[in-house]
Amino acid sequence: MTGPAGGPSLLQLALRVEHDIFLIRQRGREVAEAVGLEHQDQVRLATALSEVARDLLRLCGGADVTFAAVVEVQGPVHLRVDLAPVRPLPDGRYEPQSGAVARLVDMLGVVGREGDTVVRMSRRVPANAQALTPERLAELRAELGSSAPASAVDELALQNEQLIAALDEVRSQRDELAVLNEELQETNRGVMALYNQLTEELEETNRGVVALYAELDEKSAQLRTASESKSRFLANVSHELRAPVTAIIGLSRLLADSASDPLTAEQARQVGLIRDSATDLLGLVNDLLDLAKAESGRLEPNWTEVDLRAIFGQLRGTLRALSTKPGVELVVEDPPLPGTVRSDEVLLAQVLRNLLHNGLKFTERGEVRLRAEIRDGRWRLSVSDTGAGIAPELHERIFEEFYQVPGSTRIGGTGLGLPYARRVTHLLGGALELTSEPGRGSTFTVVLPVGGA
Numbered sequence: 134m135t136g137p138a139g140g141p142s143l144l145q146l147a148l149r150v151e152h153d154i155f156l157i158r159q160r161g162r163e164v165a166e167a168v169g170l171e172h173q174d175q176v177r178l179a180t181a182l183s184e185v186a187r188d189l190l191r192l193c194g195g196a197d198v199t200f201a202a203v204v205e206v207q208g209p210v211h212l213r214v215d216l217a218p219v220r221p222l223p224d225g226r227y228e229p230q231s232g233a234v235a236r237l238v239d240m241l242g243v244v245g246r247e248g249d250t251v252v253r254m255s256r257r258v259p260a261n262a263q264a265l266t267p268e269r270l271a272e273l274r275a276e277l278g279s280s281a282p283a284s285a286v287d288e289l290a291l292q293n294e295q296l297i298a299a300l301d302e303v304r305s306q307r308d309e310l311a312v313l314n315e316e317l318q319e320t321n322r323g324v325m326a327l328y329n330q331l332t333e334e335l336e337e338t339n340r341g342v343v344a345l346y347a348e349l350d351e352k353s354a355q356l357r358t359a360s361e362s363k364s365r366f367l368a369n370v371s372h373e374l375r376a377p378v379t380a381i382i383g384l385s386r387l388l389a390d391s392a393s394d395p396l397t398a399e400q401a402r403q404v405g406l407i408r409d410s411a412t413d414l415l416g417l418v419n420d421l422l423d424l425a426k427a428e429s430g431r432l433e434p435n436w437t438e439v440d441l442r443a444i445f446g447q448l449r450g451t452l453r454a455l456s457t458k459p460g461v462e463l464v465v466e467d468p469p470l471p472g473t474v475r476s477d478e479v480l481l482a483q484v485l486r487n488l489l490h491n492g493l494k495f496t497e498r499g500e501v502r503l504r505a506e507i508r509d510g511r512w513r514l515s516v517s518d519t520g521a522g523i524a525p526e527l528h529e530r531i532f533e534e535f536y537q538v539p540g541s542t543r544i545g546g547t548g549l550g551l552p553y554a555r556r557v558t559h560l561l562g563g564a565l566e567l568t569s570e571p572g573r574g575s576t577f578t579v580v581l582p583v584g585g586a
């Protein structure tokens with residue numbers, strides 16, 4: 134495994150029997166830790182590796198597994214794992230039994246290698262990890278070659294420890310949220326009751342997840358069931374929360390209305406706080422509902438000829454009121470003729486509104502600009518801002534659910550808008566691209582076929 138961007142393998146293993154899956158998972162995590170992957174990424178890689186190994190053992194009778202550190206030319210370092218089946222793959226193709234496996238790594242697919250076909254997966258090594266010089270790689274090979282693998286029981290115990298740590302973190306976050314909600318206890322009693330019910334359901338689900346880790350042979354089917362249950366759970370919860378939250382907003386507006394009994398200044402301020410908190414909660418509920426619809430496949434585009442000039446004009450009018458910062462200007466350019474694309478007008482406008490709203494929220498000075506152009510037979514709808522920018526190593530992470538860029542510029546939000554925008558863009562037959570670097574702003578580009586999907 135050599136070349137302009139590669140190097141010798143770090144470790145080689147053989148997959149022939151069921152017990153080898155435990156060994157490969159354990160050694161995979163050790164290699165990931167050795168090259169500098171973060172703890173969560175170590176667990177993700179090890180989980181994906183055990184699932185692919187299980188599939189290849191069933192389909193091909195086993196595989197030869199090779200770990201290597203690969204440095205792209207002028208690019209980042211990746212930990213790459215090649216699994217060469219001992220027998221050819223059926224039809225030369227491979228699809229993991231669990232659809233969630235591909236999301237655990239940066240790349241998973243079948244590639245050709247030296248006249249053979251292998252299943253390859255890779256995960257990017259953080260930029261702040263120790264440099265993998267030839268000397269460092271030789272040291273890692275020696276350490277990995279001399280270390281003795283643990284037993285299957287030890288590996289299972291380690292997995293349970295990791296899961297318990299995750300449960301503790303969830304419980305800690307739940308307790309913090311309960312403290313914040315006490316401030317709205319009198320006006321939000323119905324929401325708190327529902328929250329307690331959801332907490333009990335979450336604990337029950339987590340107990341099921343612990344049992345799931347204990348029964349690895351049924352893991353793939355149960356993970357699919359858990360994913361479907363999560364989408365239904367989010368959809369049901371969102372529907373149940375919208376009514377009481379909307380009622381809270383309506384009651385607070387009635388209290389503040391000039392036609393009602395006058396309030397003292399302090400009462401007016403507290404009613405305003407209630408309304409603002411309920412509005413933020415309603416935004417979170419709507420984001421959860423949109424994300425649940427996208428994940429469950431219930432979003433069906435209404436394909437029509439969409440006039441981009443009409444959408445741009447609507448966005449210019451509705452979002453100009455959000456541009457309240459004196460140093461920030463909202464610029465919406467008219468799209469070039471013919472200015473039409475076959476798409477879903479509502480979904481496309483929702484994606485662009487989301488991107489413009491993010492730009493206005495995170496830009497302190499300069500402008501947020503929406504423009505359109507046709508390049509290489511495709512529409513490119515770009516939202517550019519002059520904000521703080523995003524580091525290259527975070528370009529993919531910001532599309533993960535609930536992830537937010539750390540730093541002083543983070544202003545509210547749920548971390549659901551960008552994952553939802555990318556899913557909707559894919560549903561419309563396009564792609565959502567990001568160009569950004571710290572101190573130079575960001576550009577999100579929706580790429581769509583001129584004639585539609």
